[in-house]
Amino acid sequence: MSKEAIDKEFLEYLVKSIVDHPEDVKVERKVDEMGVLLSLKVNSKDMGQVVGRQGSTAKSIRSLLRIVGIKNNARVNLKIEEPEGGLRSREAGPVSGLADDLKI
Numbered sequence: 001m002s003k004e005a006i007d008k009e010f011l012e013y014l015v016k017s018i019v020d021h022p023e024d025v026k027v028e029r030k031v032d033e034m035g036v037l038l039s040l041k042v043n044s045k046d047m048g049q050v051v052g053r054q055g056s057t058a059k060s061i062r063s064l065l066r067i068v069g070i071k072n073n074a075r076v077n078l079k080i081e082e083p084e085g086g087l088r089s090r091e092a093g094p095v096s097g098l099a100d101d102l103k104i
Contacts, residue, residue, distance in 0.1 A: 005029065006068060006072060007029070007036060007038060007065060007068050007069060007072065007074070007076050008027050008029045008038060010064075010065070010068050011027050011038055011040065011061070011065060011078070012025060012027050014061060014064070015027075015040060015042065015050060015061070018049050018050070018057070019042055019043065019046035019049055019050065020043075020045065020046055020049070021042070021043035021045065021046055024041075024042060024043035024046070025040070025041070025042055026040075026041040026042075027039070027040055027041075028041075034075065034077070035069070035074055035075030035076060035077060036069065036074050036075065036076045036077065037077050037079060038065065038076065038077070038078050038079070039079045039081055040078060040079065040080050040081060041081045041083065042080075042083065043083065044083035044084065047080075047082075047083060050080060051080065058078075058080060061078060062077075062078050065077075065078055
């Protein structure tokens with residue numbers, strides 16, 4: 001494992017360990033002047049497990065990645081991609097028409 005990809009490998013291992021569909025876990029790694037950006041994609045059914053209650057799991061994953069980054073002299077950030085058919089896209093439909101229904 002190359003020293004540069006340790007953060008990516010760590011994130012893949014960690015997330016695959018907590019989701020029900022590990023085969024759908026995809027991590028993309030980009031490096032720029034701001035540091036390392038890891039983009040995480042998971043199955044829409046696993047989003048709750050990755051984010052956790054009130055975002056606690058996502059915060060913990062970010063903290064662990066920060067530690068891995070510090071150890072390797074890099075600033076590591078995590079972006080969790082919203083999956084197709086995720087809850088946010090489903091909630092947007094009915095809510096947008098709700099205001100019209102409430103008008104008198």
